[in-house]
Amino acid sequence: ATMPPLLSAIANAGRHGVLVKSAVVMERLGQIDAVALDKTGTLTEGTPRVTDIRPLPASGLDEDALLTLASAAEHPSEHPLARAVVDAARTRGLAIPLVTDFASAPGIGVTATVEGKAVAVGSPARLLNGREEHPAAGLAAELERAGRTAVLIEVNGAPAGVLGIADRLRDEAAAAVTELAALTGAPPVLVTGDNIRAATRLAEEAGIGDVRAGLLPQDKVAAVREMARAGRKVLMVGDGVNDAPALAAAHTGIAMGRAGSDLALETADAVVVRDEPATIPAVVALSRRARRLVV
Ligand code: ADP
Ligand code: MG
Numbered sequence: 001a002t003m004p005p006l007l008s009a010i011a012n013a014g015r016h017g018v019l020v021k022s023a024v025v026m027e028r029l030g031q032i033d034a035v036a037l038d039k040t041g042t043l044t045e046g047t048p049r050v051t052d053i054r055p056l057p058a059s060g061l062d063e064d065a066l067l068t069l070a071s072a073a074e075h076p077s078e079h080p081l082a083r084a085v086v087d088a089a090r091t092r093g094l095a096i097p098l099v100t101d102f103a104s105a106p107g108i109g110v111t112a113t114v115e116g117k118a119v120a121v122g123s124p125a126r127l128l129n130g131r132e133e134h135p136a137a138g139l140a141a142e143l144e145r146a147g148r149t150a151v152l153i154e155v156n157g158a159p160a161g162v163l164g165i166a167d168r169l170r171d172e173a174a175a176a177v178t179e180l181a182a183l184t185g186a187p188p189v190l191v192t193g194d195n196i197r198a199a200t201r202l203a204e205e206a207g208i209g210d211v212r213a214g215l216l217p218q219d220k221v222a223a224v225r226e227m228a229r230a231g232r233k234v235l236m237v238g239d240g241v242n243d244a245p246a247l248a249a250a251h252t253g254i255a256m257g258r259a260g261s262d263l264a265l266e267t268a269d270a271v272v273v274r275d276e277p278a279t280i281p282a283v284v285a286l287s288r289r290a291r292r293l294v295v
Helices: 005-016 023-029 039-043 063-074 080-091 135-145 173-184 196-206 217-229 241-249 262-267 279-294
Strands: 018-020 034-037 049-055 099-105 109-114 117-122 149-155 158-166 189-191 210-212 234-238 252-256 270-272
Touching: 005 018, 005 023, 005 279, 018 023, 018 279, 023 252, 023 279, 034 039, 034 173, 034 217, 039 080, 039 189, 039 196, 039 234, 049 063, 049 080, 049 135, 063 080, 063 099, 063 109, 063 117, 063 149, 063 158, 080 149, 080 158, 135 149, 135 158, 135 196, 173 196, 173 279, 189 196, 189 217, 196 210, 217 234, 217 241, 234 241, 234 279, 241 252, 241 262, 252 262, 270 279
Parallel strands: 034 189, 034 234, 189 210, 234 252, 252 270
Antiparallel strands: 018 270, 049 158, 099 109, 109 117, 117 149, 149 158
C-alpha cells in the first residue's frame, strides 16, 4: 500500500531530524506565513559561557566568592544561563554549596538560600526595577553593549555583582532565517527575554530586523497574538519553559530537542531533534508539497 501524503511527509520530516507529532500538525506546518523565533537556545547554541565576573566593591566579595553564590543558586535550574554559571564555577575548581528554598521565575531568574544568605540571580532589568541608578545597572549596561547577556547577583536584597555571559549563533541560523522569510513572505521576528542590546546584536548577525526584547512568558504570547491579528498563521520556535505559553498560543509550535526544556518539548507540536535550524524551513516546504498532493 502507498502511504498517505501527510504520513510520508512525517516520515520524511523524521529523516530530516524533525519529529512531527501528528498528521494535523504536518498539515498546519504548511499553512504558516509568519515566524517568531526565541533567541537563547533557539537561534543561539544554548551553551553559553561566562566571560566576565564583576563583584561590586561594596559587596566585599571577590570573583570566586561571587561565582560560588551564583552557581549554588543556579545549580537546580535547567536554564542554559544556569548551566553556564555552574560550569564556570566547576572550571575554577570551586565547591558549590547546596541550597534550600530554590525557586525559579521564567524570564526573570532564580532565588535560593545559600549558607544562610538569600541569593537572587537573574535579569538586571527585572531585579533592579526602580533602582536604575545603582552602580550594578551601569556595570550590566557596559557588558550588554559588548553583546553579553548580563546576569545580576543579589545577596540579602543588595546587588553584589554582575556576570557577563556570551553565546554563539547556531550554524545555519542566518540561512534558516533567510529561507523562512522567503517561504512565508514575511521576515521572522525575534522574541526574547534577554536585554535589547544583546538581542539586537545577535539579531543583526542572524539577519533579523524586528526585535522584541525584555519579554516575560506572557509577553511572548502577546507578541505571537499580535502577529496573528493581521490574519497570519504564526510559527513559534523556542526551547525554554518561558517559551511554552507562546508555543501553545501559536498556530504551530516547534521546540529545539536538545536545548529544549521538558515543558517546551511537551507543549510543542513538533521537535527539531538535533537542534539544526535549517531543518525548520525544510519541513515547512515538505508540508506544502504534501498538502498539494492531498488537495
Ligand atoms: P530567551 O527568551 O532569550 O530564551 P529567557 O526568557 O529564558 O531568555 O531569559 C530572559 C532573561 O531572564 C535572561 O536574559 C536572564 O537575564 C534572565 N534569566 C532567566 N532565567 C535565568 C537564570 N536561571 N539565571 C539567570 N538569569 C536568568
Ligand atoms: Mg530560550
